[in-house]
Amino acid sequence: AQxxxxxxxxxxxxxxxxxxxxxxxxxxxxxxxxxxxxxPNRGLQFxxxxxxxxxxxxxxxxxxxxxxxxxxxxxxxxxxxxxxxxALYFCAVRPGSARQLTxxxxxxxxxxx
Amino acid sequence: xxxxxxxPSNKVTEKGKDVELRCDPISGHTALYWYRQSLGxxxxxxxxxxxxxxxxxxxxxxxxxxxxxxxxxxSTLTIQRTQQEDSAVYLCASTxxGANYGYTxxxxxxxxxx
Numbered sequence: 757a758q759x760x761x762x763x764x765x766x767x768x769x770x771x772x773x774x775x776x777x778x779x780x781x782x783x784x785x786x787x788x789x790x791x792x793x794x795x796p797n798r799g800l801q802f803x804x805x806x807x808x809x810x811x812x813x814x815x816x817x818x819x820x821x822x823x824x825x826x827x828x829x830x831x832x833x834x835x836x837x838x839x840x841x842x843a844l845y846f847c848a849v850r851p852g853s854a855r856q857l858t859x860x861x862x863x864x865x866x867x868x869x
Numbered sequence: 870x871x872x873x874x875x876x877p878s879n880k881v882t883e884k885g886k887d888v889e890l891r892c893d894p895i896s897g898h899t900a901l902y903w904y905r906q907s908l909g910x911x912x913x914x915x916x917x918x919x920x921x922x923x924x925x926x927x928x929x930x931x932x933x934x935x936x937x938x939x940x941x942x943x944s945t946l947t948i949q950r951t952q953q954e955d956s957a958v959y960l961c962a963s964t965x966x967g968a969n970y971g972y973t974x975x976x977x978x979x980x981x982x983x
């Protein structure tokens with residue numbers, strides 16, 4: 757069975773600084789990896805995905821993520837954080853053979869002005 | 870429609886009552902998923918519909934939970950004899966054809982059992 761770990765419940769970063777939200781995964785076969793963001797009282801919004809190809813994936817709102825197969829990681833990054841990036845971030849994974857996503861427990865990102 | 874629509878957005882019910890939550894997926898999306906998000910928790914998979922195939926019910930927490938999808942479109946999640954631990958946000962998502970599709974989520978139904 758697949759699993760996702762987001763080791764940090766909370767990440768705080770100053771506006772303008774780079775941010776990283778960590779994610780590691782366990783899945784049999786080639787993974788499909790996703791990041792979603794959830795703003796208060798809203799559903800989840802898709803940020804980016806890794807299916808195959810270039811290990812560095814660029815997504816919405818200036819976010820990017822790097823797939824590292826040897827470390828089974830898919831950390832979310834942004835070079836310069838904005839206060840408006842403050843939200844709950846979820847990493848998700850599924851094996852290529854399945855459709856169901858398994859989500860991590862989420863990381864609350866707070867960008868301080 | 871343009872997005873995944875869920876109703877009601879909020880529901881308060883008394884313990885022991887039955888509730889129905891509705892999800893209207895994006896037109897043409899063949900797959901529909903229900904997840905539950907409890908306070909401070911991640912997303913817990915409940916059930917998955919794909920076209921005309923039998924649904925994957927492996928995530929339903931008890932036999933009080935059931936779901937159906939009529940005509941390959943709208944889905945209803947029913948919780949019978951609600952308990953306080955059922956209080957959560959219930960999220961619906963749909964996706965189109967192709968193995969690399971991500972989900973499009975609705976805004977969820979916040980269920981409070983009092």
